[in-house]
Amino acid sequence: MPDLKTSTKTPQSTAPYREITPEAIIFGILIGVVMNAAITYSGLKIGFTIGGSAIAAVLGWGVLRGILRKGTILENNIAQTVASSVNTSNSGVIFTLPVLFLLGIEMNPVWAIAATTAGAILGVAFIIPTRKQMIEFERLRFPTGTAVAAVLKSPGEGVQKAGILLAGIAVSMLVFFFTQAHILGLPTYGSFGIPGLTNEALDVGAMISSIGIPWPETFDFKWAIAPFAIGAGFITGRAGLVVLAGGILAYFVVTPFAYEWGWLPDGTSASNAASVARGAMNRPLGIGLLMGGAFVGLVHAIPSIKAAMGSMRKKPAAGEERDELPLKVLGIAVLLAFIVLFTAARATITDGSVGQALLIAGVGTAWMWFAGIVIAQCTGMTDWSPISGMALLTVMLCLLMTDNQVLPAVLIGAAVCVAITECADMMQDLKTGHLVGASPRKQQILELLAAVIGPAVCILVVTLLAARNTQEYGVPFGPGTDSPAPQADALKGVIDGIRGGDAPIPLFAMGGVMGALLSFSGLAGLGVLVGLSMYLPLMYLLPYGLGCLIQMRLTKSKGAAWTESMGVPFAAGLIVGEGLLGILFAGIQVLGG
Amino acid sequence: MMQRTANILLVIGTATAALSGASARLPWREVVIERGVAQAEFLAFEVSLGGEVIAQKGAALDEGLCSKLDALGFSSIKVRSPAIPMELLDLNSATGEVLAEAVLLPGEIEVINKGRLIDPILTARAAAASVEFSTDSTPPRLSQDITLPAELRVSTFLNDKALATLAAAGVSQVPVKRAQPFRWHDWPGRWAFLLSISVMGVAVSIKRRALATISDAGRNEGSMSELKMNLFALAAAVDQLAEEAAQLSAAEIHAKLDPLIEGPSYTFVENRNVLKAAAGITVFADVMDPFSRGERQLARAWSASVDGHEGEARASLVRAVPLLHAATDAFPS
Incomplete structure (x- = not known):
């Protein structure tokens, strides 16, 4: 039993229970803006982004409870909901919009902000009705959401569990530190002189070769030094193991x-x-498998979604609060956001008709709904979200509909990407909220309002950085600058391919058929998981799979309850520790220029 | 047994489908050779026989080469796909195309600023223009401004603006990319792919039949009665706790909540799919909807008790009671 006397120092109170407060909102916005700017900057350098929920939750304890001396678990949950909502749009923006700079296409930042803000609102509004089905009925794990709940609940979990969480954070930070210590002028893994060990990964194949045992070079066996991946795999457990199977298929069979x-x-x-x-x-x-699998999964989930929607429509009993924002409010938000998106599309299509603008805004909006559900499912099952894959498909669709006009296609692509990142973030936050007993409706209202802040912040950073790079290097982004924007560069390759008539459409279609069949096998999400793992780099799948295997082994030897109460806090620590250090390094990079 | 067979078939089908699917993106294709008949194709690989090079990679499949290969016993040969990766087009017919190579803009220059990171593309451009540069930093950056002939980069989309730039620079022809359109009938891997998909289909149908049998087995009274026992035990315990809560401190409420959340509530959630299999999605939703809301109120009571707000903890417990009873009422008898 937890020892409350040692685990919480909050005095017993008769004051109203704090949930939504000005302090939580202001703190959430401030920390969200800072994280967004820092992660946008570092994301353009390294090509991937860091989620902000766990960091906000940890900082929330320090500020709301430590400095202001009044934070509750639910107030801190609101702070992290707002912060992550403001922060999360950065990946949607930096995976897409910099491609316009790379292609030398002029972009009016006003339309970019308008389109992505509309995307943020549409993403939140579209995913809310699926909360009940994904979180309450399907019980998807949402590893980061579960980890954040572990952080929020730590004051009440007793000394032992809090210690395990802290141990996980410490181990994760220690392991991750030497991947980026060069930023501080310190040695990194790559400088240790160990064969096969680079700053980011351990190449087991090269290591084996170095001791004289032959290892086929085509068998890529690099393990990313990513404690978060082990933590996410552990929290997912057996269900995530399929991810390894897909990785083996892609890297040990096809390659x-x-x-x-x-x-x-x-x-x-x-x-x-x-x-x-x-x-x-x-x-x-992999992208084809993902889409085909998700489509069949969605068709299978229709009865469950219908049942969930039915309970949304029920009138709450007297004195009872509604769980969700009403469908009417969501409908108005969708309509307003669609009008903004259409206006942005109309303004950026050269010689385009109203019909063409309506078509890409309409298809883009419908695509946001479907892709948002796909991403939320992927995040719920594994913690991975294939945003760049969705960006690629969206831009491809929009290019086909606009006679290869890149500007409106990329703008709609950016809006879709921001929308789907908001979908994933909303569901992670709602999962956290469910685990700590928060009001979903209050979280949804704040997520919807805070989501409009993020796109403007990251577009401002992108624009300023492009201006600085142009002045310094003569080019805004890409090879030869400090901000290579690797994801946008990859998207540029795809756009070039599509415009040159070389889009891999047959492979998407074949993958789609395979994914549909796999998901039709009766194993929930099989097509999505196999597709996701063919799409992701193997070096992240291996530690993730290891996490799944450790969880299964411990469940077998120690029991499910032990794994849940002792293992999950440690795994949560692994996710949180890497996130904390990641944002710290990003901050140092920003300050260091 | 059925399940195992289905799993093996599914793995084999998926692996072969992925492999055959991947073959749709080959950088070469096989063509039949006829003596003396030239083809507008180019060899994808070097052809050698007994150490002697017969033809270089990229050689045109002209009449002579076809006859030579035919005489040597070749019936087919691998050629580049697409045959012509680029084509030279007049500027006035290049609208909407994509540059296959960078195109120099004669007479125009581009200043590359000091501080720019030095990459292989920049190095190649400077070498082509015989421009030397120096660096004194790590990673290597230009230590002074350099001037290079201006160019339109590879993969530039030839819209009106790009074409005007080229025309102004006096460029009359441009190399554009030529892709090989995918043709189902020309794809040799199509039968392997269709066969693999059929194997997957068979595996899926066996799996679904086997799963239906498992679902029937899930209707056994034992699992359902265990599930029911957990739910009813939880509802009864929360009833009692809500009644006692007025006399309990926040710490005491917290101490009593932990075993309920980690015990019957957790077990019910873990085994919920037995209910779905046995009673169908509608009944499942009727039970899970109030249960989940009640469960959330328990979590709220837990959070409030940890925060020292016994009032909120008690109120949340009171709110949980009818919700959990609604779940027990909806549970099939």
Whole structure:
């Protein structure tokens, strides 16, 4: 039993229970804006972003409870909901909009902000009606949401569990520190002189080769030094193990055969076969699998969604609060956001008709709904969200509808990407809220309002950075600058491919058929999981799979209750620790220029 | 047994479907050779026989080469796909195309600023223009401004603006990309793919049949009665706790809530799918909806008790009671 005398110092109170407060909202906005700017900057440098919920939850304890001396668990939950809502749009923006700078296309920031803000509102409004089905009925794990709940609940979990959480954070920070210690002028893993060990990964194949045992170069066996991936795998458990199967299919079946049979472009070496095969074959097949699997999953979930919607429509009993924002309010939000999106599309199409603007805004909006559900499912099942894959598909669709006009296609793509990141974030936050007993409706209202802040912040950072780079290097982003924008550069390759008539549409279609069949097998989300794992780099799948295996082993030997009460806090610590250090390094990079 | 067979078939089907699907993106394709008949194709690989090079990679499949290969016993050969990765077009017919190579703009220059990171593309451009540069930093950056001939980069989309730039610079022809359109009938992997998909289909149908049998087994009274026992035990315990709560401190409420949340509530959630399999989605939703709301009120009571707000903790417990009873009422008898 937890020892309350040692685990909480809050005096017993008869004052109203604090949930939504000005302090929580102001703190959430401030920390969200700072994280958004820092992560946008670092994301343009390194190509990936960091989620902000866990960081906001940890800082929330320090500020609301430590400094202001009055934060409650639910007030801190509101603070992290607001902060992550403001922060989360950065990946949607930096994976898409910088491609316009790379292609030398002028962008009016006003339309970019308008389109992405509309996307943020649409994302939140579209995903709210699925909360009951995904969180209460399907009980998807949402590993980050579960980890954040562990942080929020830590004051009441007793000394032992709080200690386990802190131990997880410490281990994670220690392991992750040496991946980026060069920022502080300190040695990193790469400088240790261990064969196969680089700053970001341990190449087990190279390590084995270095002791004289032959290892085929086409068998990519790099393990990312990413404690968060082990933590996410642990929280997901057995259900996440399929992810390993998809990774094995892509990297240990398709890649070696494609290389040996000469299917890769001439000049591809054995050591870069995995990366070439991923770009040319595994990624498009994976995206197709993901979409086909998600479509069948959605069709299967219709009865469950109907039942969830039915309970949304029920009138609450006297004195009882509604769980969700009413459908009418969501409908108005969707309509207003759609008008903004249409106006942005109309303003950016050259010689385009109203009908064409309506078409891309309409298809973009419908796509947001479907892609948002796909992303929320992926995040709920594994914690991974294939945002860049969705960006690619969206831009491809919009290019086809606008006779290859890049500006409106990328703007709609950016809006969709922001929408789906908000979908994933909203569901993670609602999962956290469910675990700590928060009011979903209050979280939804604040997420909807706070979501409009984020896009403007990251577009401002992107614009300022582009101006600085242009002045300093002569080009805004890309190779040759301090901000290579790797994801946008990859999107540029795809746009070039589509405009040159070389889009991998047949592979998307074949993957779609395979994904649909897998999801039709009766194993929930099979197509989505296999597709996701073919799409992701193997080096992150391996530690994730290891986390799943450790959880299964512990459940077998120690029991499910022990794993849940002792293992999950440690796994949560692994996720939180890496996030904390990641944002710290991002901040140092910003300050250091 | 059925399940295992289905799983094996599904794995084999998925792996072969992925492999055959991947073959749709080959950088080469196989063409049949006829003696003396030239084809507008180019060899994808070097052809050698017994150490002697017969033809270089990229060689055109002209009459002579076809005859030579035919005489050597080749019936087919791998050629580049697409045959022509680029095509030279007149500027006036290049609208909407994409540059296959960078195009120099004669007479125009581009100043590359000091401080720019030095990458292989910049190095190649400078070398082509015989411009030397120096660096004194790590990572390497230009230590002074350099001037290079201006160019339109590879992959530039030839819209009106790009075409006007080229025309103004006096460029009359541009190299544009040529992709190989996908043709189902020309794709040799189509039968392997269709066969693999059929294997997957068979596996899926066996799996679904096997799962239906498991669902029937899930209707056994034992699992349902255990599930029911957990739910009813939880509802009864929360009833009692809500009644006692007026006399309990926040710490005492917290101490009593932990075993309920980690015990019957957790067990019910973990085994909820037995109910879905046995009673269908509508009944499942009727039970899970109030249960989840009640469960959330318990979590709220827990949070409030940890925060020292016994008033909120008590109120949340009171709110949980009717919700959990609604769940027990909806549970099939």
